[in-house]
Amino acid sequence: MRKLSLVVSAVILLVSLIFAGCAAPSPAPTPSPSPVITPSPTPTLTPTSTPSPTVTTTTKPVTMRFDNTIYVPTSIGAITNKWFTDKVEERTQGRIKFLHLYAGALTKAGEEITAVQTGLADFSMVSVVYYPTQLYLNSGFSRIVPFNVYDLPTSTDVIYKVFYDYPYLSDEVAKLGMKLIYANCAESYCLESTKPVTKIADMKGMKIAVLGSQGKWFLAAGAVPLSIPIGDRAVALQTGVIEGDSIPFDVGFPFRLYEFAKYQTQTRFGATLGGIIVMNQAKFNKLSPEDQRIIVETGKEAFKYYKVVWENWRAGAVDTIKKAGVTINPAFSDEEVVKWANMVGEPVADWVKDGKNMGLPQAADLVKTYINLCKETGYKYPKEWKIE
Numbered sequence: 001m002r003k004l005s006l007v008v009s010a011v012i013l014l015v016s017l018i019f020a021g022c023a024a025p026s027p028a029p030t031p032s033p034s035p036v037i038t039p040s041p042t043p044t045l046t047p048t049s050t051p052s053p054t055v056t057t058t059t060k061p062v063t064m065r066f067d068n069t070i071y072v073p074t075s076i077g078a079i080t081n082k083w084f085t086d087k088v089e090e091r092t093q094g095r096i097k098f099l100h101l102y103a104g105a106l107t108k109a110g111e112e113i114t115a116v117q118t119g120l121a122d123f124s125m126v127s128v129v130y131y132p133t134q135l136y137l138n139s140g141f142s143r144i145v146p147f148n149v150y151d152l153p154t155s156t157d158v159i160y161k162v163f164y165d166y167p168y169l170s171d172e173v174a175k176l177g178m179k180l181i182y183a184n185c186a187e188s189y190c191l192e193s194t195k196p197v198t199k200i201a202d203m204k205g206m207k208i209a210v211l212g213s214q215g216k217w218f219l220a221a222g223a224v225p226l227s228i229p230i231g232d233r234a235v236a237l238q239t240g241v242i243e244g245d246s247i248p249f250d251v252g253f254p255f256r257l258y259e260f261a262k263y264q265t266q267t268r269f270g271a272t273l274g275g276i277i278v279m280n281q282a283k284f285n286k287l288s289p290e291d292q293r294i295i296v297e298t299g300k301e302a303f304k305y306y307k308v309v310w311e312n313w314r315a316g317a318v319d320t321i322k323k324a325g326v327t328i329n330p331a332f333s334d335e336e337v338v339k340w341a342n343m344v345g346e347p348v349a350d351w352v353k354d355g356k357n358m359g360l361p362q363a364a365d366l367v368k369t370y371i372n373l374c375k376e377t378g379y380k381y382p383k384e385w386k387i388e
Contacts, residue, residue: 063097064283067106067121069275070230072254076309077125077184077275078102083309084182084277084302091294096287098123109229116280117177125184125275129212136355137172138276141366144213144351146344147337148270149379150188152250153307155271158373159185160303168366169276178278182299184306186248186274189214192261193244194237198329199336200343209233209245213347214269218246220343230255237261248274249317250310258321266331277302334382341382349386364388 066085071078078100085098107115110130115121128139142148142159149155163169163183173180191197191208204222215225228236228245230252236242237260244261245252251274258264277299284292322328332340348367355363368387375381 061094061097062287063099064122065106065120066098066100067112067115067124068100068102069107069112069125070104070109070127071125072103073100075254076250076306076313079309079313080184080302080306081125081277083305084298087298087301088295091298092291096291096295104231108231113176113178116278119280119283121280122283123181123277123279125277127275128273132212133358134176135172135276136358136360137363137366138169138273139212140351140355140363141169141370142270142272144347144367145270145371145374145385146217146347147268147341147382148188148272149374149377150266150268150270152185152187152271152310154377154379155374156185156304156307158370158377159183159273161373162366162370163303164300166366166369168362173276173278174281177281179281179284181277181279181295182303183276184274186272187250187310188248188271189246189267189269190249190252191244191246191265191267192252192257193263193265194261195243196263196327196329197244197265199332200340206244207242209236209242209247211247213351214246216347217269217340217344220345221340233257234260248272250313253317253321258324258326262325263327263329264321265329268332268337338382346386349388352388 064085066081068075068078068081071081073079073082082100085100088096089098101121106121107124109127112121112124112126113131113134116124116126126135128135129143132139141162142155149158163180170180191203193206193208195202195206197203197206200221203218205224207224207226208218209228210218210225211227211229215227218225226242228242230245230247233242233245233247233252234255234257237245237257245257246267247257248271249264252258279295284295287295318328348371352364352367355361364387371381371385371387
């Protein structure tokens with residue numbers, strides 16, 4: 001009985017399981033949708049109103065050494081040179097500054113070119129008369145023509161044209177590693193003497209300190225020319241080594257030669273190119289184009305400004321020597337000048353010939369141009385000088 005009961009229970013359990021397997025499965029629960037995440041808009045970054053700092057480029061000023069050689073600060077040339085450098089400093093807004101050296105503090109006459117070439121000086125006033133070979137054209141073209149235009153302002157205008165309208169002078173300087181900037185002209189040579197001289201005969205046997213081609217002209221007139229630098233002439237006059245010296249009045253005045261030579265006579269040789277202001281070419285090349293332009297253009301102004309300085313200075317200088325007891329004789333007369341011109345030969349043609357022998361055929365065109373420009377001013381020479 002008990003076994004029957006167990007069989008019935010098993011059958012019932014089996015049937016239950018079959019019905020459970022055949023029943024439809026309950027649907028799976030629908031999952032809740034995941035929430036959609038909407039990204040917040042990216043914020044727009046607005047630049048701050050604080051400006052970027054301005055970068056200021058500072059250029060350290062360049063200090064140039066300006067060698068005035070024989071000039072003292074009160075010389076016309078030195079005053080002109082200082083005007084030039086002041087203007088350059090102003091126009092470059094201090095990018096270029098200058099240190100001036102005077103009266104042989106850096107070089108003596110005849111040492112200027114080496115000083116500029118080696119960088120000892122950046123600028124220098126070069127006395128061309130001390131360089132008859134290295135600066136053959138610069139030193140000779142105006143000095144070799146006897147009895148030339150002797151009015152300094154007129155002569156300055158003529159030489160200015162030669163300087164900037166023709167390449168001869170700047171080319172010669174460039175070959176020496178220098179840049180030609182401007183020039184100072186000089187008055188016609190006067191004769192300062194210990195005795196009165198009013199005519200050629202008065203110079204016979206007279207010992208006179210000279211420089212350059214004029215020595216031959218004094219020799220032709222019967223004088224005894226001696227080559228003596230300007231700085232040594234005061235002692236030579238005091239000691240009787242010389243009885244006179246020939247020098248442009250504006251150049252000699254600061255050396256106070258009038259204290260020992262109480263007579264002055266205008267030779268009428270003619271105003272000349274006195275000194276050229278040059279710059280070390282390598283130093284010039286390192287400057288900006290704008291600063292180069294300022295130097296060149298200011299140099300042209302300084303060339304003509306020299307006339308202004310001279311005109312403001314001369315009357316006072318003449319008054320000074322008169323108060324010192326100097327007698328100013330009349331200039332040599334036209335008659336004496338013609339006589340003297342016929343004594344000196346043909347120095348222009350000789351100079352041109354020597355130039356050709358040195359490989360400088362342009363000397364002929366240079367001096368011819370210069371003479372023609374002088375004639376265009378209305379000046380009449382005491383004789384027609386041969387060129388070749």
